[in-house]
Structures are given as C-alpha cells and as structure tokens.
Amino acid sequence: xxxxxxxxxxxxxxxxxxxxxxxxxxxxxxxxxxxxxxxxxxxxxxxxxxxxxxxxxxxxxxxxxxxxxxxxxxxxxxxxxxxxxxxxxxxxxxxxxxxxxxxxxxxxxxxxxxxxxxxxxxxxxxxxxxxxxxxxxxxxxxxxxxxxxxxxxxxxxxxxxxxxxxxxxxxxxxxxxxxxxxxxxxxxxxxxxxxxxxxxxxxxxxxxxxxxxxxxxxxxxxxxxxxxxxxxxxxxxxxxxxxxxxxxxxxxxxxxxxxxxxxxxxxxxxxxxxxxxxxxxxxxxxxxxxxxxxxxxxxxxxxxxxxxxxxxxxxxxxxxxxxxxxxxxxxxxxxxxxxxxxxxxxxxxxxxxxxxxxxxxxxxxxxxxxxxxxxxxxxxxxxxxxxxxxxxxxxxxxxxxxxxxxxxxxxxxxxxxxxxxxxxxxxxxxxxxxxxxx
Numbered sequence: 084x085x086x087x088x089x090x091x092x093x094x095x096x097x098x099x100x101x102x103x104x105x106x107x108x109x110x111x112x113x114x115x116x117x118x119x120x121x122x123x124x125x126x127x128x129x130x131x132x133x134x135x136x137x138x139x140x141x142x143x144x145x146x147x148x149x150x151x152x153x154x155x156x157x158x159x160x161x162x163x164x165x166x167x168x169x170x171x172x173x174x175x176x177x178x179x180x181x182x183x184x185x186x187x188x189x190x191x192x193x194x195x196x197x198x199x200x201x202x203x204x205x206x207x208x209x210x211x212x213x214x215x216x217x218x219x220x221x222x223x224x225x226x227x228x229x230x231x232x233x234x235x236x237x238x239x240x241x242x243x244x245x246x247x248x249x250x251x252x253x254x255x256x257x258x259x260x261x262x263x264x265x266x267x268x269x270x271x272x273x274x275x276x277x278x279x280x281x282x283x284x285x286x287x288x289x290x291x292x293x294x295x296x297x298x299x300x301x302x303x304x305x306x307x308x309x310x311x312x313x314x315x316x317x318x319x320x321x322x323x324x325x326x327x328x329x330x331x332x333x334x335x336x337x338x339x340x341x342x343x344x345x346x347x348x349x350x351x352x353x354x355x356x357x358x359x360x361x362x363x364x365x366x367x368x369x370x371x372x373x374x375x376x377x378x379x380x381x382x383x384x385x386x387x388x389x390x391x392x393x394x395x396x397x398x399x400x401x402x403x404x405x406x407x408x409x410x411x412x413x414x415x416x417x418x419x420x421x422x423x424x425x426x427x428x429x430x431x432x433x434x435x436x437x438x439x440x441x442x443x444x445x446x447x448x449x450x451x452x453x454x455x456x457x458x459x460x461x462x463x464x465x466x467x468x469x470x471x472x473x474x475x476x477x478x479x480x481x482x483x484x485x486x487x488x489x490x491x492x493x494x495x496x497x498x499x500x501x502x503x504x505x506x507x508x509x510x511x512x513x514x515x516x517x518x519x520x521x
Contacts, residue, residue, distance in 0.1 A: 140245030247288025
C-alpha cells in the first residue's frame with residue numbers, strides 16, 4: 084500500500100523524483116520493450132497474472148516504481164524491503180505477516196531492493212514462502228542475477244531486463260516535470276529544449292539523476308519577475324562540467340569512444356589519455372569506458388599480450404568498487420597499457436571467419452567421436468566411440484577429428500609475430516606438423 088503523508092508534511096518538500104513517481108503504466112517512462120502495448124510484462128500486469136520476478140537494470144530506470152505500480156494495480160499489500168538493512172529475523176517476521184494476509188485472501192508483494200546483497204541463507208529464507216504463494220517476490224538488482232541470486236530462487240522468478248533510458252525519453256520526462264503540477268507546473272519555469280537535452284545527456288540513462296539535476300537547476304535559476312529562467316550556465320554550474328563536451332544528439336558520445344579506441348590501436352598513449360579525460364569530465368559512465376577497454380584488450384591485442392585482458396577486467400572492477408572520481412587513475416592505467424601493448428587482431432578475425440561458417444552450416448552434426456555418451460543407448464549409437472584422451476598420449480596430442488566432415492582442414496586462427504603471440508604461433512606450427520605426420 085502507498086505510505087500516507089502526515090498532516091505536517093508538505094508535498095513540495097519531497098524531492099522532485101519522488102513527487103513525479105509514476106502512478107500508472109501510462110505515466111511510466113521507457114522500457115517499451117516490456118511495457119509497450121501488447122508486450123509481455125504489460126499483459127501480465129493488466130491481466131493480474133503477476134508472479135515472482137526480478138528486475139535487472141542500471142540505477143534510475145524505474146525498478147522500484149514499477150513494483151509499486153504492480154502493487155497498486157493488483158490491490159496487494161506492498162512491503163518495501165532493503166537487502167542492506169534487513170536480516171533473517173526481519174525476513175521471518177515479514178513472512179509470518181504475509182502468511183496471515185494470504186489466509187484472509189490478501190496478496191502481499193514483497194519488493195527487495197538490491198537483492199544481490201542478500202547472502203545465500205537470507206535468499207533461502209524466501210524460498211518456502213515463494214513456493215507456497217504467501218508472497219509475490221519482486222527483486223531489483225543492478226548485478227547479473229545469474230551470478231548473484233541463488234539458483235533455486237532464480238528458477239522460481241521471471242527475470243526482466245530493464246534498459247537505461249534513452250536521451251529522448253529523459254527529455255520527455257524532464258519536459259513533463261516542468262509542466263506537471265506535481266513538478267514545477269505551479270510556477271513559471273523557462274528552460275530551453277537544448278538545456279533539457281544537456282541534462283538528459285549528463286544523466287546517462289538515469290531518470291532519478293536527470294530529475295535531481297533539473298531540480299537543482301530550477302532552484303538555482305535566475306528570477307525574472309515571477310518566472311524562473313534556467314540558463315545553460317546554470318546547468319554547467321549544477322553539473323560542475325562543461326556541457327559543450329557532449330552534444331544533445333549523442334553523436335559526440337560515439338565520436339569520443341571511437342577516438343579513444345583508435346588512439347589505443349595506434350599505440351598513442353597521450354591521445355588515448357586525452358580522449359579518456361574528455362569522456363570522463365563530460366560525465367560519461369566509467370563502467371561504459373571500462374567495458375569498451377575490455378573489448379579492445381581482446382579485439383586489438385589478444386594473445387600478443389594476454390595480460391591486457393587481466394588489466395582491463397581489473398580496471399572495470401576498480402571502477403565498480405570505488406566509482407568516480409577516484410577510478411580515473413585506474414582507467415588511465417588500463418588505457419596506457421592498451422596503447423603500449425603489442426597489437427594483434429588474430430582472435431577478432433578468427434571469430435569472424437568461424438561465425439560466418441557457423442551461420443551458414445547450422446545443421447552440421449558434431450562428430451560422433453567427440454560426443455558424450457551418458458546413456459546406454461548413446462553408447463550403442465557409437466557416441467564417443469574411438470575418443471582419444473589427449474592427456475594419455477605421450478605428446479599430449481592425438482589425430483582425432485574435431486571438426487565436421489564438411490569443414491575438415493579449415494583454419495580460422497592465424498597468429499601473428501607480435502609480442503608473445505609469436506610463441507603461440509610457433510606452438511601452433513608444431514601441433515600442425517605433428518598432426519600432418521600422424
């Protein structure tokens with residue numbers, strides 16, 4: 084149920100994001116792939132056929148809001164539960180109340196924010212109540228639930244992936260905040276479309292961040308009679324960043340990441356660090372940059388320096404652990420390392436060639452010799468017959484065929500002489516020579 088305000092609470096004392104929290108699906112911003120007309124989640128909500136589910140997505144995309152809308156729509160008791168402050172004792176107390184509610188025919192939706200923070204024992208405490216139907220569990224997480232949520236609990240929940248909001252969706256939300264009476268509709272606010280676009284770009288897909296920035300900009304706007312004027316300069320002061328670094332169409336976002344990638348590829352650490360700084364100081368998500376650097380480590384360096392991937396993943400984890408602005412030095416370390424490392428795109432090329440064959444030959448059977456044979460019938464059908472266990476061979480090599488007949492002799496990986504990949508090249512030549520002679 085929605086929490087009632089006391090007599091002494093003023094509605095406009097709440098943050099803008101709280102005042103504008105959508106009450107219905109039609110007010111909800113974004114997630115058209117789930118909530119558009121005829122889409123699966125919308126049909127489940129409108130048909131009151133909601134089961135336990137997990138919302139996985141970045142901050143500020145509406146996970147909590149959507150859970151509240153579902154609770155209102157189904158007339159269920161809504162319990163907001165924090166994985167940060169609650170233990171097994173609190174879980175059991177809530178479960179007992181939910182069980183009582185069920186006996187009186189009332190549904191209970193238990194919303195668990197940051198469910199990935201619960202340990203195994205805490206997650207297991209939910210299981211019997213989810214199975215009995217005492218509660219409808221809605222978990223929210225910014226982490227991959229495959230790794231962070233117990234398999235037993237995960238198998239009883241439908242996972243819905245929520246996406247970061249698009250710039251145009253955030254602009255629409257900000258526009259509504261200026262005109263809606265729950266927002267700034269009761270006062271005159273003058274703000275340009277370009278300024279709304281700047282705020283939307285800085286928010287990086289986070290509605291809460293966008294609304295908080297708008298609220299700060301309006302509160303610090305220039306009074307002109309009874310009108311509050313929000314200028315670009317005001318927005319720059321509120322964000323502590325220069326807005327001209329990213330244009331409102333988002334094209335500069337792609338231009339800058341391209342510049343970073345190509346500077347690293349061209350072994351130019353100075354240029355790479357400059358483009359890194361341009362992106363971070365413009366408000367880019369450091370995790371986005373870390374993901375691109377991780378891709379670069381395998382696409383453009385690969386086995387020429389296998390340590391590059393370790394450095395990239397470590398930088399991503401560092402960004403995740405401590406965030407901005409402290410993680411700038413970790414990204415700088417990774418970017419300089421990538422720039423200085425020997426380059427090879429052999430892995431990128433190998434996968435591209437293999438992908439083409441895989442797509443054109445989807446029906447190629449796995450050779451019987453390398454199939455598993457866990458049942459008697461499979462053994463009778465010659466699954467695994469003639470399999471040669473390489474560890475038992477003197478040279479740890481066999482002449483067993485692992486490709487389908489139609490691709491026999493096909494090669495995809497062509498190592499270069501760059502860095503330590505030259506060692507892999509020499510080893511591959513030895514392997515090929517051995518197989519040719521046997």
